[in-house]
Amino acid sequence: MKGLHVVGVSHAYGDNRVLDNASLMIPAGEVVCLLGPSGSGKTTLLRLAAGLERLQKGRIVIDEKVVADEDHHVPPEHRGIGLMFQDYALFPHLNVLDNVSFGLFGQAQNQARRRAMDMLDQVGMAHHAENHPHMLSGGQQQRVALARALAPEPKVLLLDEPFSGLDTNLRGEIREETLAVLKASGVATVMVTHDPEEAMFMADRIKILGHNGTILQSGRPHEIYYHPRHEFVAKLFGMMNRFESVVENGHVEIPLGRIAAKSLDDGCPVEVLVRPEGVTLKSDGGERSGAGAPVDVTSTHLLGHDNIVRVRLGGDEDNGKELYVRVHHAFEPELSKRITAGLDPDYAFIFSLDENGEESGQKTLNEAQPTRPKAAE
Amino acid sequence: MGLLETQSNQREMMMVELTPSFLLEYETLDKDHQQLADIVNLVVKALDDDEAEKCEDLVAGFVKSAKAHFAKEEALLAKAGYPNVKKHQEHHKSLNTQMEHLLEFAKMAGENEMARDSLRKELVFFLMDDVITTDMDFKAFIEAKGNGGDG
Amino acid sequence: MTRKFSWSWFNVWSVGTVLIAAAVAAPILSVLYIALTPGDQIWSHLASTVLPLYISTTLQLMIGVGIGTLIIGVGTAWLVSTCRFPGRLIFEWALLLPMAMPAYVIAYVYTDILEYAGPVQGLLRDLFGWQTKRDYWFPEIRSLGGAISMMTLVLYPYVYLLARAAFLEQSVCVLEASRVLGRGPWRSFFSVALPLARPAIVIGVSLALMETLNDFGTVDFFAVSTFTLGIYDVWLNMNNVAGAAQLAGLLMFFVVVLVLAERFARRKQRFHHTTSKIKAMPGYELKGWARHLSTIGCALPVLFGFILPAAVLGGYAVIHFEAATDTQVFRFAANSVLLSALTAVIALAIGIFIAYGVRLRNERIVKVMARFVSLGYAVPGSVLAVGVLVSLGALDNGIDGFMRDTFGFSTGLLFSGTIAAVTFGYLVRFLALSFGSVEASLAKITPSMDGAARSLGHGPFRTLRRVHIPLIRGSALTAAMLVFVECMKELPMTVILRPFNFHTLATYVHQYASDEQLGEASLAALGIAGFGVLPVIVLSYAITRSRPGYAEKGQPS
Known part of the structure; x- marks a missing residue:
């Protein structure tokens, strides 16, 4: 099935365990947000999917192709992914158009240009094609970075805190535009964020990562907000x-x-x-x-x-x-x-609050009982 | 890009398919998963064909099958001595709310577009992410048991 | 279905780095190996005869140069960075000029001026009517004291450069706080500014002392029996490679002490930045005699370290124009330029390769190996030269033996005594320069750039070519230029490694000036100094740019 499939991924830096048996599936066309505090391994998960980090345990599958397991590592350039960074990472020595066509180097030049202009048009930046990144505002840079990541038509798009560099006024607007562009492109999107509101807005499904790198809860934004299964999840908002x-x-x-x-x-x-x-x-x-x-x-x-x-x-x-x-x-x-x-x-x-947990012997405090609160009276 | 094009894109991609990374390679359970996937695809097809009224029964059947599958799986794991069986049980239990919501969406699907959208999305996520992908946790355990589980 | 592509591809960087590091480390390791291999009688012979002399002379030289550079470097840096007096803005960069002069060049010049037959003593004799040497006392320039003076004059800019940067970085706030708390400028300097700048000063002095140990031209000309001279003596006159290597090994001990001091200071330096806010220094407006004294104090090092020697050489070049423009000189100049350019290009390529390899593969082995590459810069040229000879000799013999055994003919010495050997020696010594600056400028590129390029389908090589190289072009060229200039000035290795009858500008100047024919060599010496000015220009440009307040108004303090 098309999309990104991450199976049983664990990762540690030295003794520091950042991911513990994390699994997720993102079908093409859907947006999944990884929400968690810093140090919860969400960015590591993104880097593993991108191939920027070598997988230690588990398996990563993109559009039915295994791109990483314990023995194999397809380098990022052969994974068909798009990546957008917190700092946008636009190439300062290239103008906007060259930035966007950077990933289209296999194509004929005028075809690549046309595609790049198309993408810039979609994000409303076509009139800035000749400008250099340093001449653009934060929001404009964000749009260019999105266009650049989507231009090669990646199967999976990975976004690392894509809106954290923007000021609050702009954020809402850009969020909306970005979501529209993502939905139009039909790409499977993983977005990493620590901002619950952002995750609620963008996501078809939210995955909450806890401190120890386990996935605490997955579900629609509605589910996460109204039916938190952990104290930790409830307190996120x-x-x-x-x-x-x-x-x-x-x-x-x-x-x-x-x-x-x-x-x-x-x-x-x-x-x-x-x-x-x-x-x-x-x-x-x-x-x-x-x-x-x-x-x-x-x-x-x-x-x-x-x-x-x-x-x-x-x-x-x-x-x-x-x-x-x-x-x-x-x-x-x-x-x-x-x-x-x-x-x-x-x-x-x-x-x-029962730490001994009569029902299950090894239950930790965090694994509180799921309840569906009913009307009080 | 037009709205029409977008939707047709999504339709095509929302069809569920159990490609190799979704297989436990344990026949009994894989069969269950496939059966659930078939129902999901029927729901998706019904939604695409503007026959949303079919959804209610289909989803009811889905939830019933899913619960039966969970019970079977838990019993199997307990018998095989899987150490994290408790955790998996609790995971199944925590899916109850979601299943209730699926039923609600299906009931509303006939008249409400948002319900249709949510149903389509949630059903796929529920099966592929919550049920099958989470089952991968014990795949290694089954493999180590060296038992193909035929029959 | 998974392409196993990645491993073989990626390993180019690991394997390459390890191989290069091994090649660069070979000379140093072979010196150590020989030095630690007991059994040669030469060792006990040396120990009982000249060794104590070498040790004490070298120590005296280091102490002298250390104190000299410390005083001049820190003093001028303090004046220029915190006080206001006439000419301050000029001295800021002019104080770097002596860096352009190799110590051996000014040694020849000053000998020429100050010896018995020179103009200074001649003038004194005329003035006071002295007849012979016995009538008066005049310091002997060709002595240990002379060597200390020469080296101090050209090496203090290392201390100046680092101390100045440190004084500027310790934000005015700290100093102002100290003054508000009731300490005068002098006490503020000794109780706040100096201790804060100490790590930088230690680094500067260590670098100056490494250069001191490296020097061959001056001590040879002045016949000061340092280790370096001892190595040449044992090797060239006694024809004893093992003995030379053993001396070289002992010299390494001094180097290790310096490297450790430098590393230690660098580690401390990181903790010394309390605020990053750099405000334009108000500067103490000096008054009266202090103004003039400051101006003179800053002018003297520039005058004696650069202007006077350059003027003397210029004068000689005019007087001896015909002899100085002998066609030979241009041939040697061409040798120098070609050799230096070749080394610069290779050093830059290797520097980029390794620095990028470290970036790509954040692995311990690669990192450690990369550190090895930077080792050569600390090792004196004489030691490296011996090491290169020994290791290339072994390689030559190995190839020769192999060819004789398998194909029945002899290849003789393939590398020893060739241009390749000289280039290799240069590379070992100066690779650290290119690697260091490439690494520093790569570090300024955020890793997300790499991630972005890779995710857009570019492999590591393409990413390097299309993203990193365009972004580091400026500093890469500077790095290549630094290597080029250092090679132009290089003497101690060239003397040993060069092919028979092959001269560079440096060896030519050395040979002629040693024969008291400075006139003939003046143009060549000026040429070397001229190239040496290039990095000074770059550095002073950097200084102007880093000057607080430059960005806002271009109107400093």
Whole structure:
């Protein structure tokens, strides 16, 4: 099947293990993001796929051809890959057109030029063909680098933090353009990033790599965000409100409400992570059936499209605990009214704190129980 | 490049094919995988032929077969003494959510274009990445056992 | 289905690097081998007779030159980089000029001026009415002290160059902090600037001392019994290769000490950059006598190290124009240029090959071997010359024996005493120059360039040709030029390795000047110095560019 197939790849630099039995499949036309902190081996995986690094263990297959295993190493120039670097790596001594036609050296010159101009046209850089890289802005360089990587029609495109060099204003725009170009070219794309938002935007599928180089979770962006299987994955997307509790009658109780804990046994100590947008604030709704907890608002921070509100729990237990809340409208607390914080269980995740793990003997802390939180009540 | 061209590209490429790198070289399991792949291709074909209403039954069958396959595989691995069998079991278990989503997509496929797109994509990833590629973890173990597993 | 292409292809670099490194290391290793092989009586004979003399003379020479270059180099560097006085901007580059003069050339010139029959003593005699040598005291130029002075005059720029760079790099902030904390300029210099610059200064002095050990022309002319001279004496006059090699091996000990000092200092140097911010130095505006003293202090080394000798040679060239423009001179000049150009081209090619090999294959063996290649520069020419002779002799004998056994005829000495031997010697010694600068400029190209080119379908060779070479062209040419100029000046190896009756400008100058016929050799000597100015121009260009504030306004301090 066409695309990039990485099977059981492990890699170490000396004693430092950066990849542990990583496998992935990227069909042609799809974008897969490798998301992880620095040192998680994501860039190594990219370099191994590109052939810039010699494979130690496992196998790499591109369009049904084995390009690397323990004995064989097809050099990068024979793999049919495209590569785009964080620093774009445009050749400073060549102009834009020559950069883009650099990979087309087997073709007749005018044919290569035509193809290069075509690509430049696609990324909207045709009018800069004669310029040298140093005359271009970061965003323009990024576009040229993309055109250059795609010009030879690679089977697999590897992107290493392709947007990290751009300032935030530009990033969104370029991201969108890049995605359109990628989808149009039908190439199998692997993108390495440490920015979860970027991965969510670009990816058909996200693969989360942990510190020790294992793949912690794979799935659609939606899956990763709403059904994190690891505490680590849940925390990738920023601040979380953390509670500790114990499973009772198949449920977990926290000050904000009750959540179903399907697959955990009663008595199991758990931690509950609630995304800031999972905390709901209601003014003057205090009389409703005990759901939620009274809170005091300590500060609000306007971010534009939404707000961060800090509130302090006022109950007996967890007295004084601060919560981060994200609300999608301007939030002006009416000081005279009581505010109640509730819970949207779609944004709350339960992980077992039981280190011994009754169910599986050798379970580590990180391998918490997958749960599908059900409606609280 | 036009939108039409793009889509036809994708269609052609989304057909699933178990080329050598996807084979465990253990006949029982490879057969299962092939059977699942056949269903995926039927779904893809149904989507391409504007017969999305067929998807619901097909995907239900797919999920049933997949679960049966997982059970068979776990039993086989346990019997063979595969050391990481627990881990693999948990992996299978963690796919439950995704299978639920597949069923939801299939149900909606008749009327919702986004559901059709997601179904096509997710089904392929689910089979090729989550099921088969992850099974490669124990390929070396099976090979070391030196058992072709015929029958 | 997988092409096994990669291994054989890639290994060109590994195997090539190892082979070249082995060839370059062969002379050094053969010297060490012979030196460590006991059994020859010559050794005990040497030890009981001349060896103590060689050791003490060499040590005195090194100490003298070390102190001399240290004082002149650091002093001028400090003045030029932190003070303001008339002529400062000129001295910044002019202080490098003496580098262009080989020590032996100014040795001939000063001998000519300062000896009994020379103009200075003649003038003194006329002025004071002295009649004979016994009437007055005048320092003997052809002495150890003379040799120290000559070498100091042309070698201090090594210390100057590195110390100046170090002073500039220690960002003004550090110095300003020191002054704000209540230390005056002098105390700031001794308590802050000097300690911070120490690693750079150690490197500079080590380089100057390596050159000192390398010198043959001066000590030969002045009859100062250093190790180098001893090697030549034992080899040329006593005709004893083994003895020469054993002396050379002992000399290597001095070199190893210097190399270790230099390496150690380099390692320390890395930790000395606290901030990378370089601000234009305000400079202490010197006043009164200090201004003039500074100007004079900087002018003297330039005057005695370059202007005066160049003027004297120029004068001689005019006076002895006919003799000096003998057709022979041009033939020798052509020899020099051809030999140097050939070496420069080969050294550059090998330098690029190895530096790129290290980049491609980040393997231990390749890296270690590449270090071997840089070893030659530290080893004195005399030692290398002996090593080249010994190893090429062995190779010749080997080939000869093989041909005689298999084909029944003798090939004789194929390489020994040929141009090839001289070129090989030059390569061993100067490869470090080209390799070093190619490696440094390759390091400035981000590895993602390689990745980009490779992923776009270019193999390692094509990538080198289309990406790296265009990008490093400037510094590669500079490297080739450095090698070229060093070869033009080279004397100690050429003297031993050259074919019979073959002269370069350097050997020609050496031979004529030793026979007190400086007039005839003046044009040739000027020629050598002229080529020597080339790298000074490049260096001073680099200095101007690196001058803080240059980029913004072109209006320094």
